Amino acid sequence: MEQNKTNVWKEFSDFLEKENALRTALTLFDWDNETLAPKAAAERTSKVYGVLSASYQELFAGEECGELLSQATSCRGISPLEKALICRIEKEQKKLASIPKEEYRCFSELIAISVQKWSQAKKQDNFALFAPVLEEILSMQKAFASYRAEEGQTPYDVLLSDYEEGFSVEKLDAFFGELKEGLGPLVENVVKRNKAQPESYDFLFQSFDIEKQRHWNKWLAAYLGFQFSRGVFSESEHPFTISLHRDDVRITTHYYKNNLESAIFSTIHEAGHGIFEQGNDDEVAGTLLDGGTCGVHESQSRFYENMLGRSRAFWEPIYGRLQRTFPEELEAISMEAFIRAINRSEPGLIRTESDELTYCLHIIVRYELEKKLMSGTLVVKDLEQEWNRLYEKFLGVTPKTAGEGVLQDIHWAMGEFGYFPSYALGNAMAAQLYAHMDREINLEELLRRGDMDQISGYLREHIHRFGASKGMEQLLLETTGEGLDPRYYLEYLKKKYA
Amino acid sequence: MEQNKTNVWKEFSDFLEKENALRTALTLFDWDNETLAPKAAAERTSKVYGVLSASYQELFAGEECGELLSQATSCRGISPLEKALICRIEKEQKKLASIPKEEYRCFSELIAISVQKWSQAKKQDNFALFAPVLEEILSMQKAFASYRAEEGQTPYDVLLSDYEEGFSVEKLDAFFGELKEGLGPLVENVVKRNKAQPESYDFLFQSFDIEKQRHWNKWLAAYLGFQFSRGVFSESEHPFTISLHRDDVRITTHYYKNNLESAIFSTIHEAGHGIFEQGNDDEVAGTLLDGGTCGVHESQSRFYENMLGRSRAFWEPIYGRLQRTFPEELEAISMEAFIRAINRSEPGLIRTESDELTYCLHIIVRYELEKKLMSGTLVVKDLEQEWNRLYEKFLGVTPKTAGEGVLQDIHWAMGEFGYFPSYALGNAMAAQLYAHMDREINLEELLRRGDMDQISGYLREHIHRFGASKGMEQLLLETTGEGLDPRYYLEYLKKKYA
Numbered sequence: 001m002e003q004n005k006t007n008v009w010k011e012f013s014d015f016l017e018k019e020n021a022l023r024t025a026l027t028l029f030d031w032d033n034e035t036l037a038p039k040a041a042a043e044r045t046s047k048v049y050g051v052l053s054a055s056y057q058e059l060f061a062g063e064e065c066g067e068l069l070s071q072a073t074s075c076r077g078i079s080p081l082e083k084a085l086i087c088r089i090e091k092e093q094k095k096l097a098s099i100p101k102e103e104y105r106c107f108s109e110l111i112a113i114s115v116q117k118w119s120q121a122k123k124q125d126n127f128a129l130f131a132p133v134l135e136e137i138l139s140m141q142k143a144f145a146s147y148r149a150e151e152g153q154t155p156y157d158v159l160l161s162d163y164e165e166g167f168s169v170e171k172l173d174a175f176f177g178e179l180k181e182g183l184g185p186l187v188e189n190v191v192k193r194n195k196a197q198p199e200s201y202d203f204l205f206q207s208f209d210i211e212k213q214r215h216w217n218k219w220l221a222a223y224l225g226f227q228f229s230r231g232v233f234s235e236s237e238h239p240f241t242i243s244l245h246r247d248d249v250r251i252t253t254h255y256y257k258n259n260l261e262s263a264i265f266s267t268i269h270e271a272g273h274g275i276f277e278q279g280n281d282d283e284v285a286g287t288l289l290d291g292g293t294c295g296v297h298e299s300q301s302r303f304y305e306n307m308l309g310r311s312r313a314f315w316e317p318i319y320g321r322l323q324r325t326f327p328e329e330l331e332a333i334s335m336e337a338f339i340r341a342i343n344r345s346e347p348g349l350i351r352t353e354s355d356e357l358t359y360c361l362h363i364i365v366r367y368e369l370e371k372k373l374m375s376g377t378l379v380v381k382d383l384e385q386e387w388n389r390l391y392e393k394f395l396g397v398t399p400k401t402a403g404e405g406v407l408q409d410i411h412w413a414m415g416e417f418g419y420f421p422s423y424a425l426g427n428a429m430a431a432q433l434y435a436h437m438d439r440e441i442n443l444e445e446l447l448r449r450g451d452m453d454q455i456s457g458y459l460r461e462h463i464h465r466f467g468a469s470k471g472m473e474q475l476l477l478e479t480t481g482e483g484l485d486p487r488y489y490l491e492y493l494k495k496k497y498a
Numbered sequence: 499m500e501q502n503k504t505n506v507w508k509e510f511s512d513f514l515e516k517e518n519a520l521r522t523a524l525t526l527f528d529w530d531n532e533t534l535a536p537k538a539a540a541e542r543t544s545k546v547y548g549v550l551s552a553s554y555q556e557l558f559a560g561e562e563c564g565e566l567l568s569q570a571t572s573c574r575g576i577s578p579l580e581k582a583l584i585c586r587i588e589k590e591q592k593k594l595a596s597i598p599k600e601e602y603r604c605f606s607e608l609i610a611i612s613v614q615k616w617s618q619a620k621k622q623d624n625f626a627l628f629a630p631v632l633e634e635i636l637s638m639q640k641a642f643a644s645y646r647a648e649e650g651q652t653p654y655d656v657l658l659s660d661y662e663e664g665f666s667v668e669k670l671d672a673f674f675g676e677l678k679e680g681l682g683p684l685v686e687n688v689v690k691r692n693k694a695q696p697e698s699y700d701f702l703f704q705s706f707d708i709e710k711q712r713h714w715n716k717w718l719a720a721y722l723g724f725q726f727s728r729g730v731f732s733e734s735e736h737p738f739t740i741s742l743h744r745d746d747v748r749i750t751t752h753y754y755k756n757n758l759e760s761a762i763f764s765t766i767h768e769a770g771h772g773i774f775e776q777g778n779d780d781e782v783a784g785t786l787l788d789g790g791t792c793g794v795h796e797s798q799s800r801f802y803e804n805m806l807g808r809s810r811a812f813w814e815p816i817y818g819r820l821q822r823t824f825p826e827e828l829e830a831i832s833m834e835a836f837i838r839a840i841n842r843s844e845p846g847l848i849r850t851e852s853d854e855l856t857y858c859l860h861i862i863v864r865y866e867l868e869k870k871l872m873s874g875t876l877v878v879k880d881l882e883q884e885w886n887r888l889y890e891k892f893l894g895v896t897p898k899t900a901g902e903g904v905l906q907d908i909h910w911a912m913g914e915f916g917y918f919p920s921y922a923l924g925n926a927m928a929a930q931l932y933a934h935m936d937r938e939i940n941l942e943e944l945l946r947r948g949d950m951d952q953i954s955g956y957l958r959e960h961i962h963r964f965g966a967s968k969g970m971e972q973l974l975l976e977t978t979g980e981g982l983d984p985r986y987y988l989e990y991l992k993k994k995y996a
Contacts (some may be wrong), residue, residue: 052519
């Protein structure tokens with residue numbers, strides 16, 4: 001039976017409001033847990049989080065949601081955006097309704113305390129402390145994925161497609177295969193050159209007053225276009241971005257006294273995420289289509305961090321300001337030396353501190369590990385050993401401690417298996433976008449003039465405003481005329497590092 | 499029909515969990531709005547707050563809650579604590595179920611943005627900017643109170659009794675009458691003495707490095723017994739205490755470069771609230787009986803702030819530490835001079851900065867105003883004028899701006915009509931408690947030894963652990979053998995200021 005759109009949409013609005021309220025509340029708890037909540041709070045707060053998550057699940061698993069969806073899909077005259085929203089809700093419904101109530105609540109409570117357990121284990125460099133929790137998370141995520149796997153989909157395929165629609169092991173194997181092949185000779189070349197012409201970048205690791213770093217980075221976030229009236233710029237151990245909604249977007253960075261570079265590139269990266277969220281159209285804000293899909297999100301953060309933030313043109317109008325902030329430390333350092341330093345490449349142990357060239361190798365290690373963990377060919381108790389083996393294989397370095405090895409990332413503690421590939425996809429999309437944009441609006445010239453508004457304006461127009469209503473492939477097609485193609489990324493790296 | 503307790507209680511637990519989860523989420527939004535949320539967020543966040551509040555109301559207004567309550571009340575063998583919880587839920591049900599759904603949601607949204615409007619008006623010293631919002635809040639609160647007023651109760655009686663069970667205009671008129679009578683001659687005396695022997699306390703208002711103030715106040719909160727592993731010590735424009743639960747208690751203070759005293763006494767006051775909340779028994783935590791009733795809560799904060807914090811014995815073991823923190827500023831200031839300074843009395847304009855002697859006069863002004871506003875004999879548009887008139891009458895001073903007058907407090911912007919008397923009741927309870935405790939455990943001696951543990955241990959044992967399961971009268975009776983008696987407070991002030 002065909003449905004009257006106005007009536008159906010009105011009934012929907014009550015559902016959407018509740019969905020948005022519960023999701024926003026859960027997001028606020030996420031923010032609070034990561035930035036402020038005291039240690040001993042975790043146990044009681046995780047119960048609260050569990051109850052709210054259960055209510056969220058109930059909303060989707062209940063009959064009402066099913067009815068609303070079936071009415072909506074038989075509606076006439078719905079717009080593409082409305083259709084995208086219905087699809088998104090259907091996806092969420094399929095996911096949440098397939099998980100038994102008790103299991104979902106149990107998982108939500110587990111997630112609300114696991115980050116703290118991971119953090120403790122990391123501090124003590126002891127993987128064994130975290131392994132039992134990780135095992136539990138993994139087995140639940142595996143089960144949840146299997147509940148809704150379609151014909152021919154593995155559980156890992158299911159998760160990959162959650163983060164970026166349409167992606168699968170088959171597709172990513174091809175993508176990473178091409179990357180591996182292209183990156184190999186480039187990295188080899190750089191390692192050789194480093195040996196032949198060693199250069200010191202010690203000046204980045206002098207003592208930099210933290211209060212001054214704070215001022216500088218706050219200024220930098222504003223320079224990039226992050227709007228403070230609609231956002232928060234704060235600090236946390238692990239820099240991240242989270243949004244209550246498009247008018248309350250929160251980014252964090254982390255300051256180290258002996259590292260100038262770390263906070264700067266965290267700030268630029270998170271500002272990239274933040275500007276995306278702030279650029280959402282009114283129509284997607286406050287719905288399941290707000291924010292953006294994971295791969296596209298990472299494309300924006302990496303675009304700001306690398307394509308813009310490590311370029312010479314970007315620093316031209318602002319390096320003097322950085323020098324004036326740290327006159328003693330940087331007076332004698334030319335802009336050329338600074339640019340060379342922030343673009344150096346060297347295979348290392350830590351993903352978040354790695355350079356553009358070796359970054360994807362870190363992702364490949366995680367992708368290989370996740371594939372094995374999800375398929376059961378690797379068990380959690382052997383994970384650390386396998387991690388170390390793959391680092392030796394792909395990057396030629398071996399972690400000495402769990403903290404600089406298998407425990408370095410927060411993602412698995414948050415239940416996020418399948419997220420890591422988004423970073424690599426994001427890199428590739430960013431490079432493809434850069435090549436296109438540079439032809440359209442002459443990026444270098446804009447950077448040199450410090451005209452960040454035009455750059456973010458372009459991105460808002462073509463990417464940000466759509467939120468998650470369009471995925472990576474669609475956005476690339478509509479903006480550049482082509483689907484995702486890793487060759488742009490390899491080209492970009494070749495030009496930079498060959 | 500008599501009910502099997504175990505079965506009934508099990509059904510109840512689901513309800514209680516949901517109640518707790520929604521209430522905790524709303525509390526987290528309250529915290530976040532006051533400490534961090536960006537300005538432009540208010541509009542969207544207030545919608546979320548409205549939806550969550552509506553869910554909270556629904557929980558109580560629904561049939562299920564009524565059934566559970568009627569089953570529970572006909573149970574056999576319920577403990578006094580369980581009985582107290584049932585009563586508390588009944589009270590909440592009566593309150594929430596009486597308000598039409600749309601009105602409640604509208605009110606919740608209004609409250610979520612009114613604090614910001616008040617804050618803007620205060621910054622601009624313009625009462626007219628805030629008056630329309632205040633009018634709306636007042637008329638809604640009046641209506642809500644009238645929906646559930648019992649025979650012989652005025653709407654204001656209803657609100658007073660919300661904050662401290664059993665209190666009413668009649669009871670408070672008597673209480674404040676006794677205070678007014680006793681305070682009058684004392685204040686007169688002090689004003690005369692100030693004129694005859696003027697003393698300068700300028701040393702409290704030198705320039706005090708804020709970072710050093712931060713360190714000192716953090717240490718002070720810990721010294722008092724506030725547990726950082728189960729709490730947060732932060733900053734906000736208006737110091738306050740809020741708890742997600744007893745293992746996540748948050749207190750704030752505010753630093754002024756030219757005022758050493760302000761942050762110190764805010765810290766002590768809020769730590770008093772915080773220690774109370776952290777001292778809740780496991781049985782009351784996470785239920786509607788957690789925290790404490792308002793008057794009792796203020797008795798603890800004022801007990802710490804004044805009875806302890808302004809006493810000579812309290813400063814004996816720690817004044818040297820304060821001097822060492824600010825050697826240049828305080829080296830030449832003897833402890834005697836410091837004690838005299840923090841105990842000076844002078845009628846002023848600002849409640850939160852007022853001394854112990856004149857404090858209750860500030861409360862009396864607000865009480866008189868609230869009575870008139872609630873009964874309709876005063877309208878919001880004339881409030882500023884009446885405020886100024888009463889300040890002149892009771893304190894002999896007249897505000898020059900709205901910011902130091904009618905806009906100084908946040909309470910009305912939060913919808914809290916009827917809260918202010920809790921402060922005066924708290925003062926009276928604190929003095930009564932002090933007189934009793936000093937006989938039992940020799941407070942002065944403990945303070946001199948810096949043994950704060952024994953003091954908070956006593957308070958936990960007799961007050962804190964019960965949360966809100968016992969009100970002011972009951973706690974006083976059980977601890978001191980007498981009901982509330984303002985004469986202890988007047989005695990205390992007489993001894994100090996006569």
